[in-house]
Amino acid sequence: MSAASASLREPSGERALRLPACVGAGPDDDVRVPGAAPGEALRIEWRDGAAWAAAARELPVRLNGEPLGTAARELRPGDVAAVGAALLRLESVSAAGPAFEQRHLAGNATIAPLGAARQRTVDADGGA
Numbered sequence: 001m002s003a004a005s006a007s008l009r010e011p012s013g014e015r016a017l018r019l020p021a022c023v024g025a026g027p028d029d030d031v032r033v034p035g036a037a038p039g040e041a042l043r044i045e046w047r048d049g050a051a052w053a054a055a056a057r058e059l060p061v062r063l064n065g066e067p068l069g070t071a072a073r074e075l076r077p078g079d080v081a082a083v084g085a086a087l088l089r090l091e092s093v094s095a096a097g098p099a100f101e102q103r104h105l106a107g108n109a110t111i112a113p114l115g116a117a118r119q120r121t122v123d124a125d126g127g128a
Contacts, residue, residue, distance in 0.1 A: 022043050024040055033104065034086065068081070
């Protein structure tokens with residue numbers, strides 16, 4: 001598995017996401033989404049020019065409406081994973097990596113990673 005990045009379009013804009021990455025509600029998840037249970041997360045990897053996904057923890061996530069366990073499955077454009085109150089759709093795959101679109105079923109904001117939220121607080125307080 002080689003390091004790659006994905007393009008992630010979400011309600012707040014577009015960003016690059018280094019792979020492998022986890023989508024869930026945990027403090028260490030790369031993309032934090034609303035409504036995910038503590039044990040619910042999706043792991044996305046880049047292997048041999050393809051995007052792969054699996055449940056990252058004990059609770060399964062859904063891929064195209066079916067439960068997805070911890071065994072990785074290759075993703076194809078149009079595949080939709082459900083994590084909490086978010087849908088993650090694979091839009092395309094290129095040599096540079098996959099492109100995803102994220103939509104929320106509840107609210108419109110992706111939750112900032114805890115480290116980023118803490119950094120914004122420190123910056124806003126003038127380094128306090």
